[in-house]
Amino acid sequence: MNNKKQLLKGNYAIAQAAIEAGCQSYFGYPITPQSEIGEYLSTKMPELGRAYVAAESEVAAINMVLGAGSTGVKAMTSSSSCAVALMQEGLSFIAGDEIPCVLVSVMRGGPGLGYIYPSQGDYYQATKGGGNGDYKIVTYAPSSIQECIDLTYKCFYVSQKYRTPVCLLADGMLGQMMEPAVIGHYPYEEIDQTSWALDGAKDRKPRFIASIAREQEHLREKVLKVFEKYNKILENENIFEKYETEGAKLVITAFGSIARIAKAAVKLARKNGLKVGLFRPILVNPFPEKIVAEIAQKVDGILDIELNCGQMIQDIKASIAGAANIPVKFYGRPAGVMMTVEEIYKQIENVYKEIVEKKYGTACI
Amino acid sequence: MGRIVLNRDRCKACYLCMDACPNKVLEADTTVNALGYYPVKVNSEKQCVGCAMCAKVCPDIAIEKVYR
């Protein structure tokens, strides 16, 4: 069954992938559009002798994850938007504690309660964080159900390997839609956690896992150590998709489900003779600045497309600053109606005309 | 009869032990310790019974051992 293509709903796919990845402890609180993850695991985890607790709040859920993760087991929670907001303090502690764990964030509309529509409005929440202090939440953004599965595996692996919280940043569209995908098996090696995890101070000195650092030098070293991890993750665990960027005059930047629609629009543009490519960061935090800068040096413009009012575009702009002097255009809108291929294509055409035709004239097309 | 092992540099001079001691064996020292407090000391003229009450009430575990 694992190797067969099945028609899967995103939330169930993520939940089953977590089980395949060896997630030992899940703690969560319901919120649309991700509640199926908790529902699924509430039955499956006890069947497998693993831990499932219906937490009394997201605040409690993330702190249960903190406790579970401190024992070295693979621990996970899932939530959405206004409820992920409640987890920010815990995430800051977990990052400072260097505890591995996975957060599945299935974005809905905001601010506040917003509504349950698909959205990419929590790119900032995931990548810039709401918790205090110097830290990052390593974040991967899938754009298909298959990627929801594969990246759930990746999230567990990276979290365990680098002892850091990792976020799978999906959206209501991915959580709720169904498409064929293969669950497969957890493809990564198991990382031994016994050198630091808490299991009782038997035949060794007691261990202390904490974010507190009373001496200035200790705090400095602690923060620099976690930032060294982010550099390593960017170096070794970066994933992205480049589509038709070679020879492109205009590159579309997009992430998650919007990138998938944008890719179809890029295909259409290529068919119509427009030299357009797509760059889709899958690891969005730490952000692959170098790759974006390299692409920017070879194109005449970038069109960033997001289902929000412009969040990742700031990372794009920061990436190309000093590397290329090209226009970075934006097309986006708040949560709600999903974009269509035709709609994005129209934007591509407009921007292409504005940037490329102005520079080279219509002959270049 | 009894004997205590007192780490005078851990004592913060709360003197709860002096109140707890049935034979009033403990008294305040006249010289300060490493922490800057006047720690307790044993008055050698009094007889310790080794009841360990002083150790039980000591919040700083300055009374490390009690023998009887």
Place this chain on the structure above:
Amino acid sequence: MEQLVYSKPESIKDDFKISFCPGCDHGIAAKLVAEVLDELNVREKTIGIASVGCSVFSYDFFNVDIVESPHGRSLAVATGVKRSKPDKVVFTYQGDGDLASIGIGETIHSMTRGEKVTAICINNTTYGMTGGQAGPTTLLGQITTTTTKGRDPEIAGYPIKICELLKELEGTAFVARVSVDTPAAIMNAKKCIKKAFEAQLKGLGTGFVEILATCPTNWKMTPQEAHERVRNEMAQVFKPGIYKDKVSEAE
């Protein structure tokens, strides 16, 4: 032949550091927890949860594995630890602000679930670490830095009675309130702490002990005067005693 009748518990580190103010009951309470861990012979499989407040420095003295919790979340962290490692002995060491104010939700729900953990709460009627502000257990009329004319129920409401609240929860197996103001009280407190751990070890539910404790610095009293206040004022409102004991019932 001289016999050793008392020595520092093994569950207190050899190079321990106690950073509490002079005469603070925290040191006595922590030592009792350590003595109980020794007596139950569980030190090597114990995981402690350090909370925020004066109790955060638990790792300076407890000779066991410890994970730090955000303020108020100790019992959620404890839940995560225990559910992931059910064979471990898990305890929280919290102040009243942590357990009964910011963390009351986690407290009530973990104990309603009957998590097999032990919670120790130091009730000193104030926020000690931050300089003596009014907390959930501040007595009516008590002067603090935020109730400068004494706690007025019209403005600040009433002190929360933790044991009376938690004994009603079906998941709690042992609930007691003790003090550590005299040698006799200390010995009784230890018995209760032991039972609170036995509740966990026997799988009966959550074990809970509230310890009426002093904060001489913020109360602006000598340690002796502070213990008088525990007896004459605190114990009048927060009645010491065993509120629930499924451990003895099970025996």
